[in-house]
Amino acid sequence: MTPSAHPSLYVAPSLEDALNALAERGADGAPLAGGTWIMRAPLRHEAKSPAFVGLGRVAGFGRIEVHDDHVIIGAGVTHARLAEALRDIPDLQGLAAAAGRSANPAVRRAATVGGNLCTAGFAAADLVPALLCLEAEVEIASRAGVQRLSLEAFLAARATLEPGRLLTQVHALRSSARSAHARLPLRKAGDYPVAILSMAVMRDDAGRVVRARVAVGSVEAVARRWPALEAALTGPPLDAASAERAATDLAGEFDGREGVDAPGWYRVAVLPALARRAVAALL
């Protein structure tokens, strides 16, 4: 039996079982959530793990709790369920759009929040920039205990995390801000977006921006906040043309990644249009 042809699958009923199973399998084991990234390993010329630990039945992984000041999202929540749960919550429209417009309906019914955040090689993950704008934190469980860290810190450490750890849930802040998510898929809606720009903006009674959060995905290898554009947006009233101009002036801060779907310069070049679209959606 070749490892990549017939990997084994153990479906864990609990977090403890999943962690134990991963520890037993060591470097051979990998978590399996929706499988939408894992199943495409051959297309990326990557070897599949010989042993998967299925997370689909882990108790608590499917929870979504919406509180007044924060939301808790279990790692096993699918994009489709997340979009539906957040549909009528004004401050979470950016995240709802990220979940509801990613990929295509079949993928959205399978792909999970945990898989989206944990896939180190996936630059175009829609939920990451949307959650960065909500100052999200993630919980990472291992047999040694649970650690909570900012999504930014998790992204910085993600590629070097030891095996056997699981992302269990995400905490995102709620506020009076309004959020939006603009993405550019090149050929058809089901394709990975070549660039993503998420935005969350809080305004005063006069319409002036008192706080802006902007995050960019798919342009570089890992999504990140765009502090210079946040600063440029803060102070005056929100305006789509001004946002586009500011993004044009500042886009040179990004070093676009080369890919088969788009060259690096193109990913950077479309950012001003995405900034304009995000602001237009907020207005």
Ligand SMILES: Cc1cc2nc3c(=O)[nH]c(=O)nc-3n(C[C@H](O)[C@H](O)[C@H](O)COP(=O)(O)OP(=O)(O)OC[C@H]3O[C@@H](n4cnc5c(N)ncnc54)[C@H](O)[C@@H]3O)c2cc1C
């Ligand atoms: C054709 C197609 C188009 C797509 N387009 C988009 C798109 O535009 N935008 C978008 O956001 N997504 C898109 N996706 C989905 C994308 O694959 C998923 O969003 C995500 O990256 C994988 O989620 P998953 O649950 O399927 O994870 P899996 O494929 O099961 O796992 C992915 C990786 O994460 C690890 N993992 C999973 N869960 C955990 C956990 N809880 N803790 C630790 N590690 C974990 C796995 O071991 C694996 O390494 C697309 C998928 C397809 C097939």
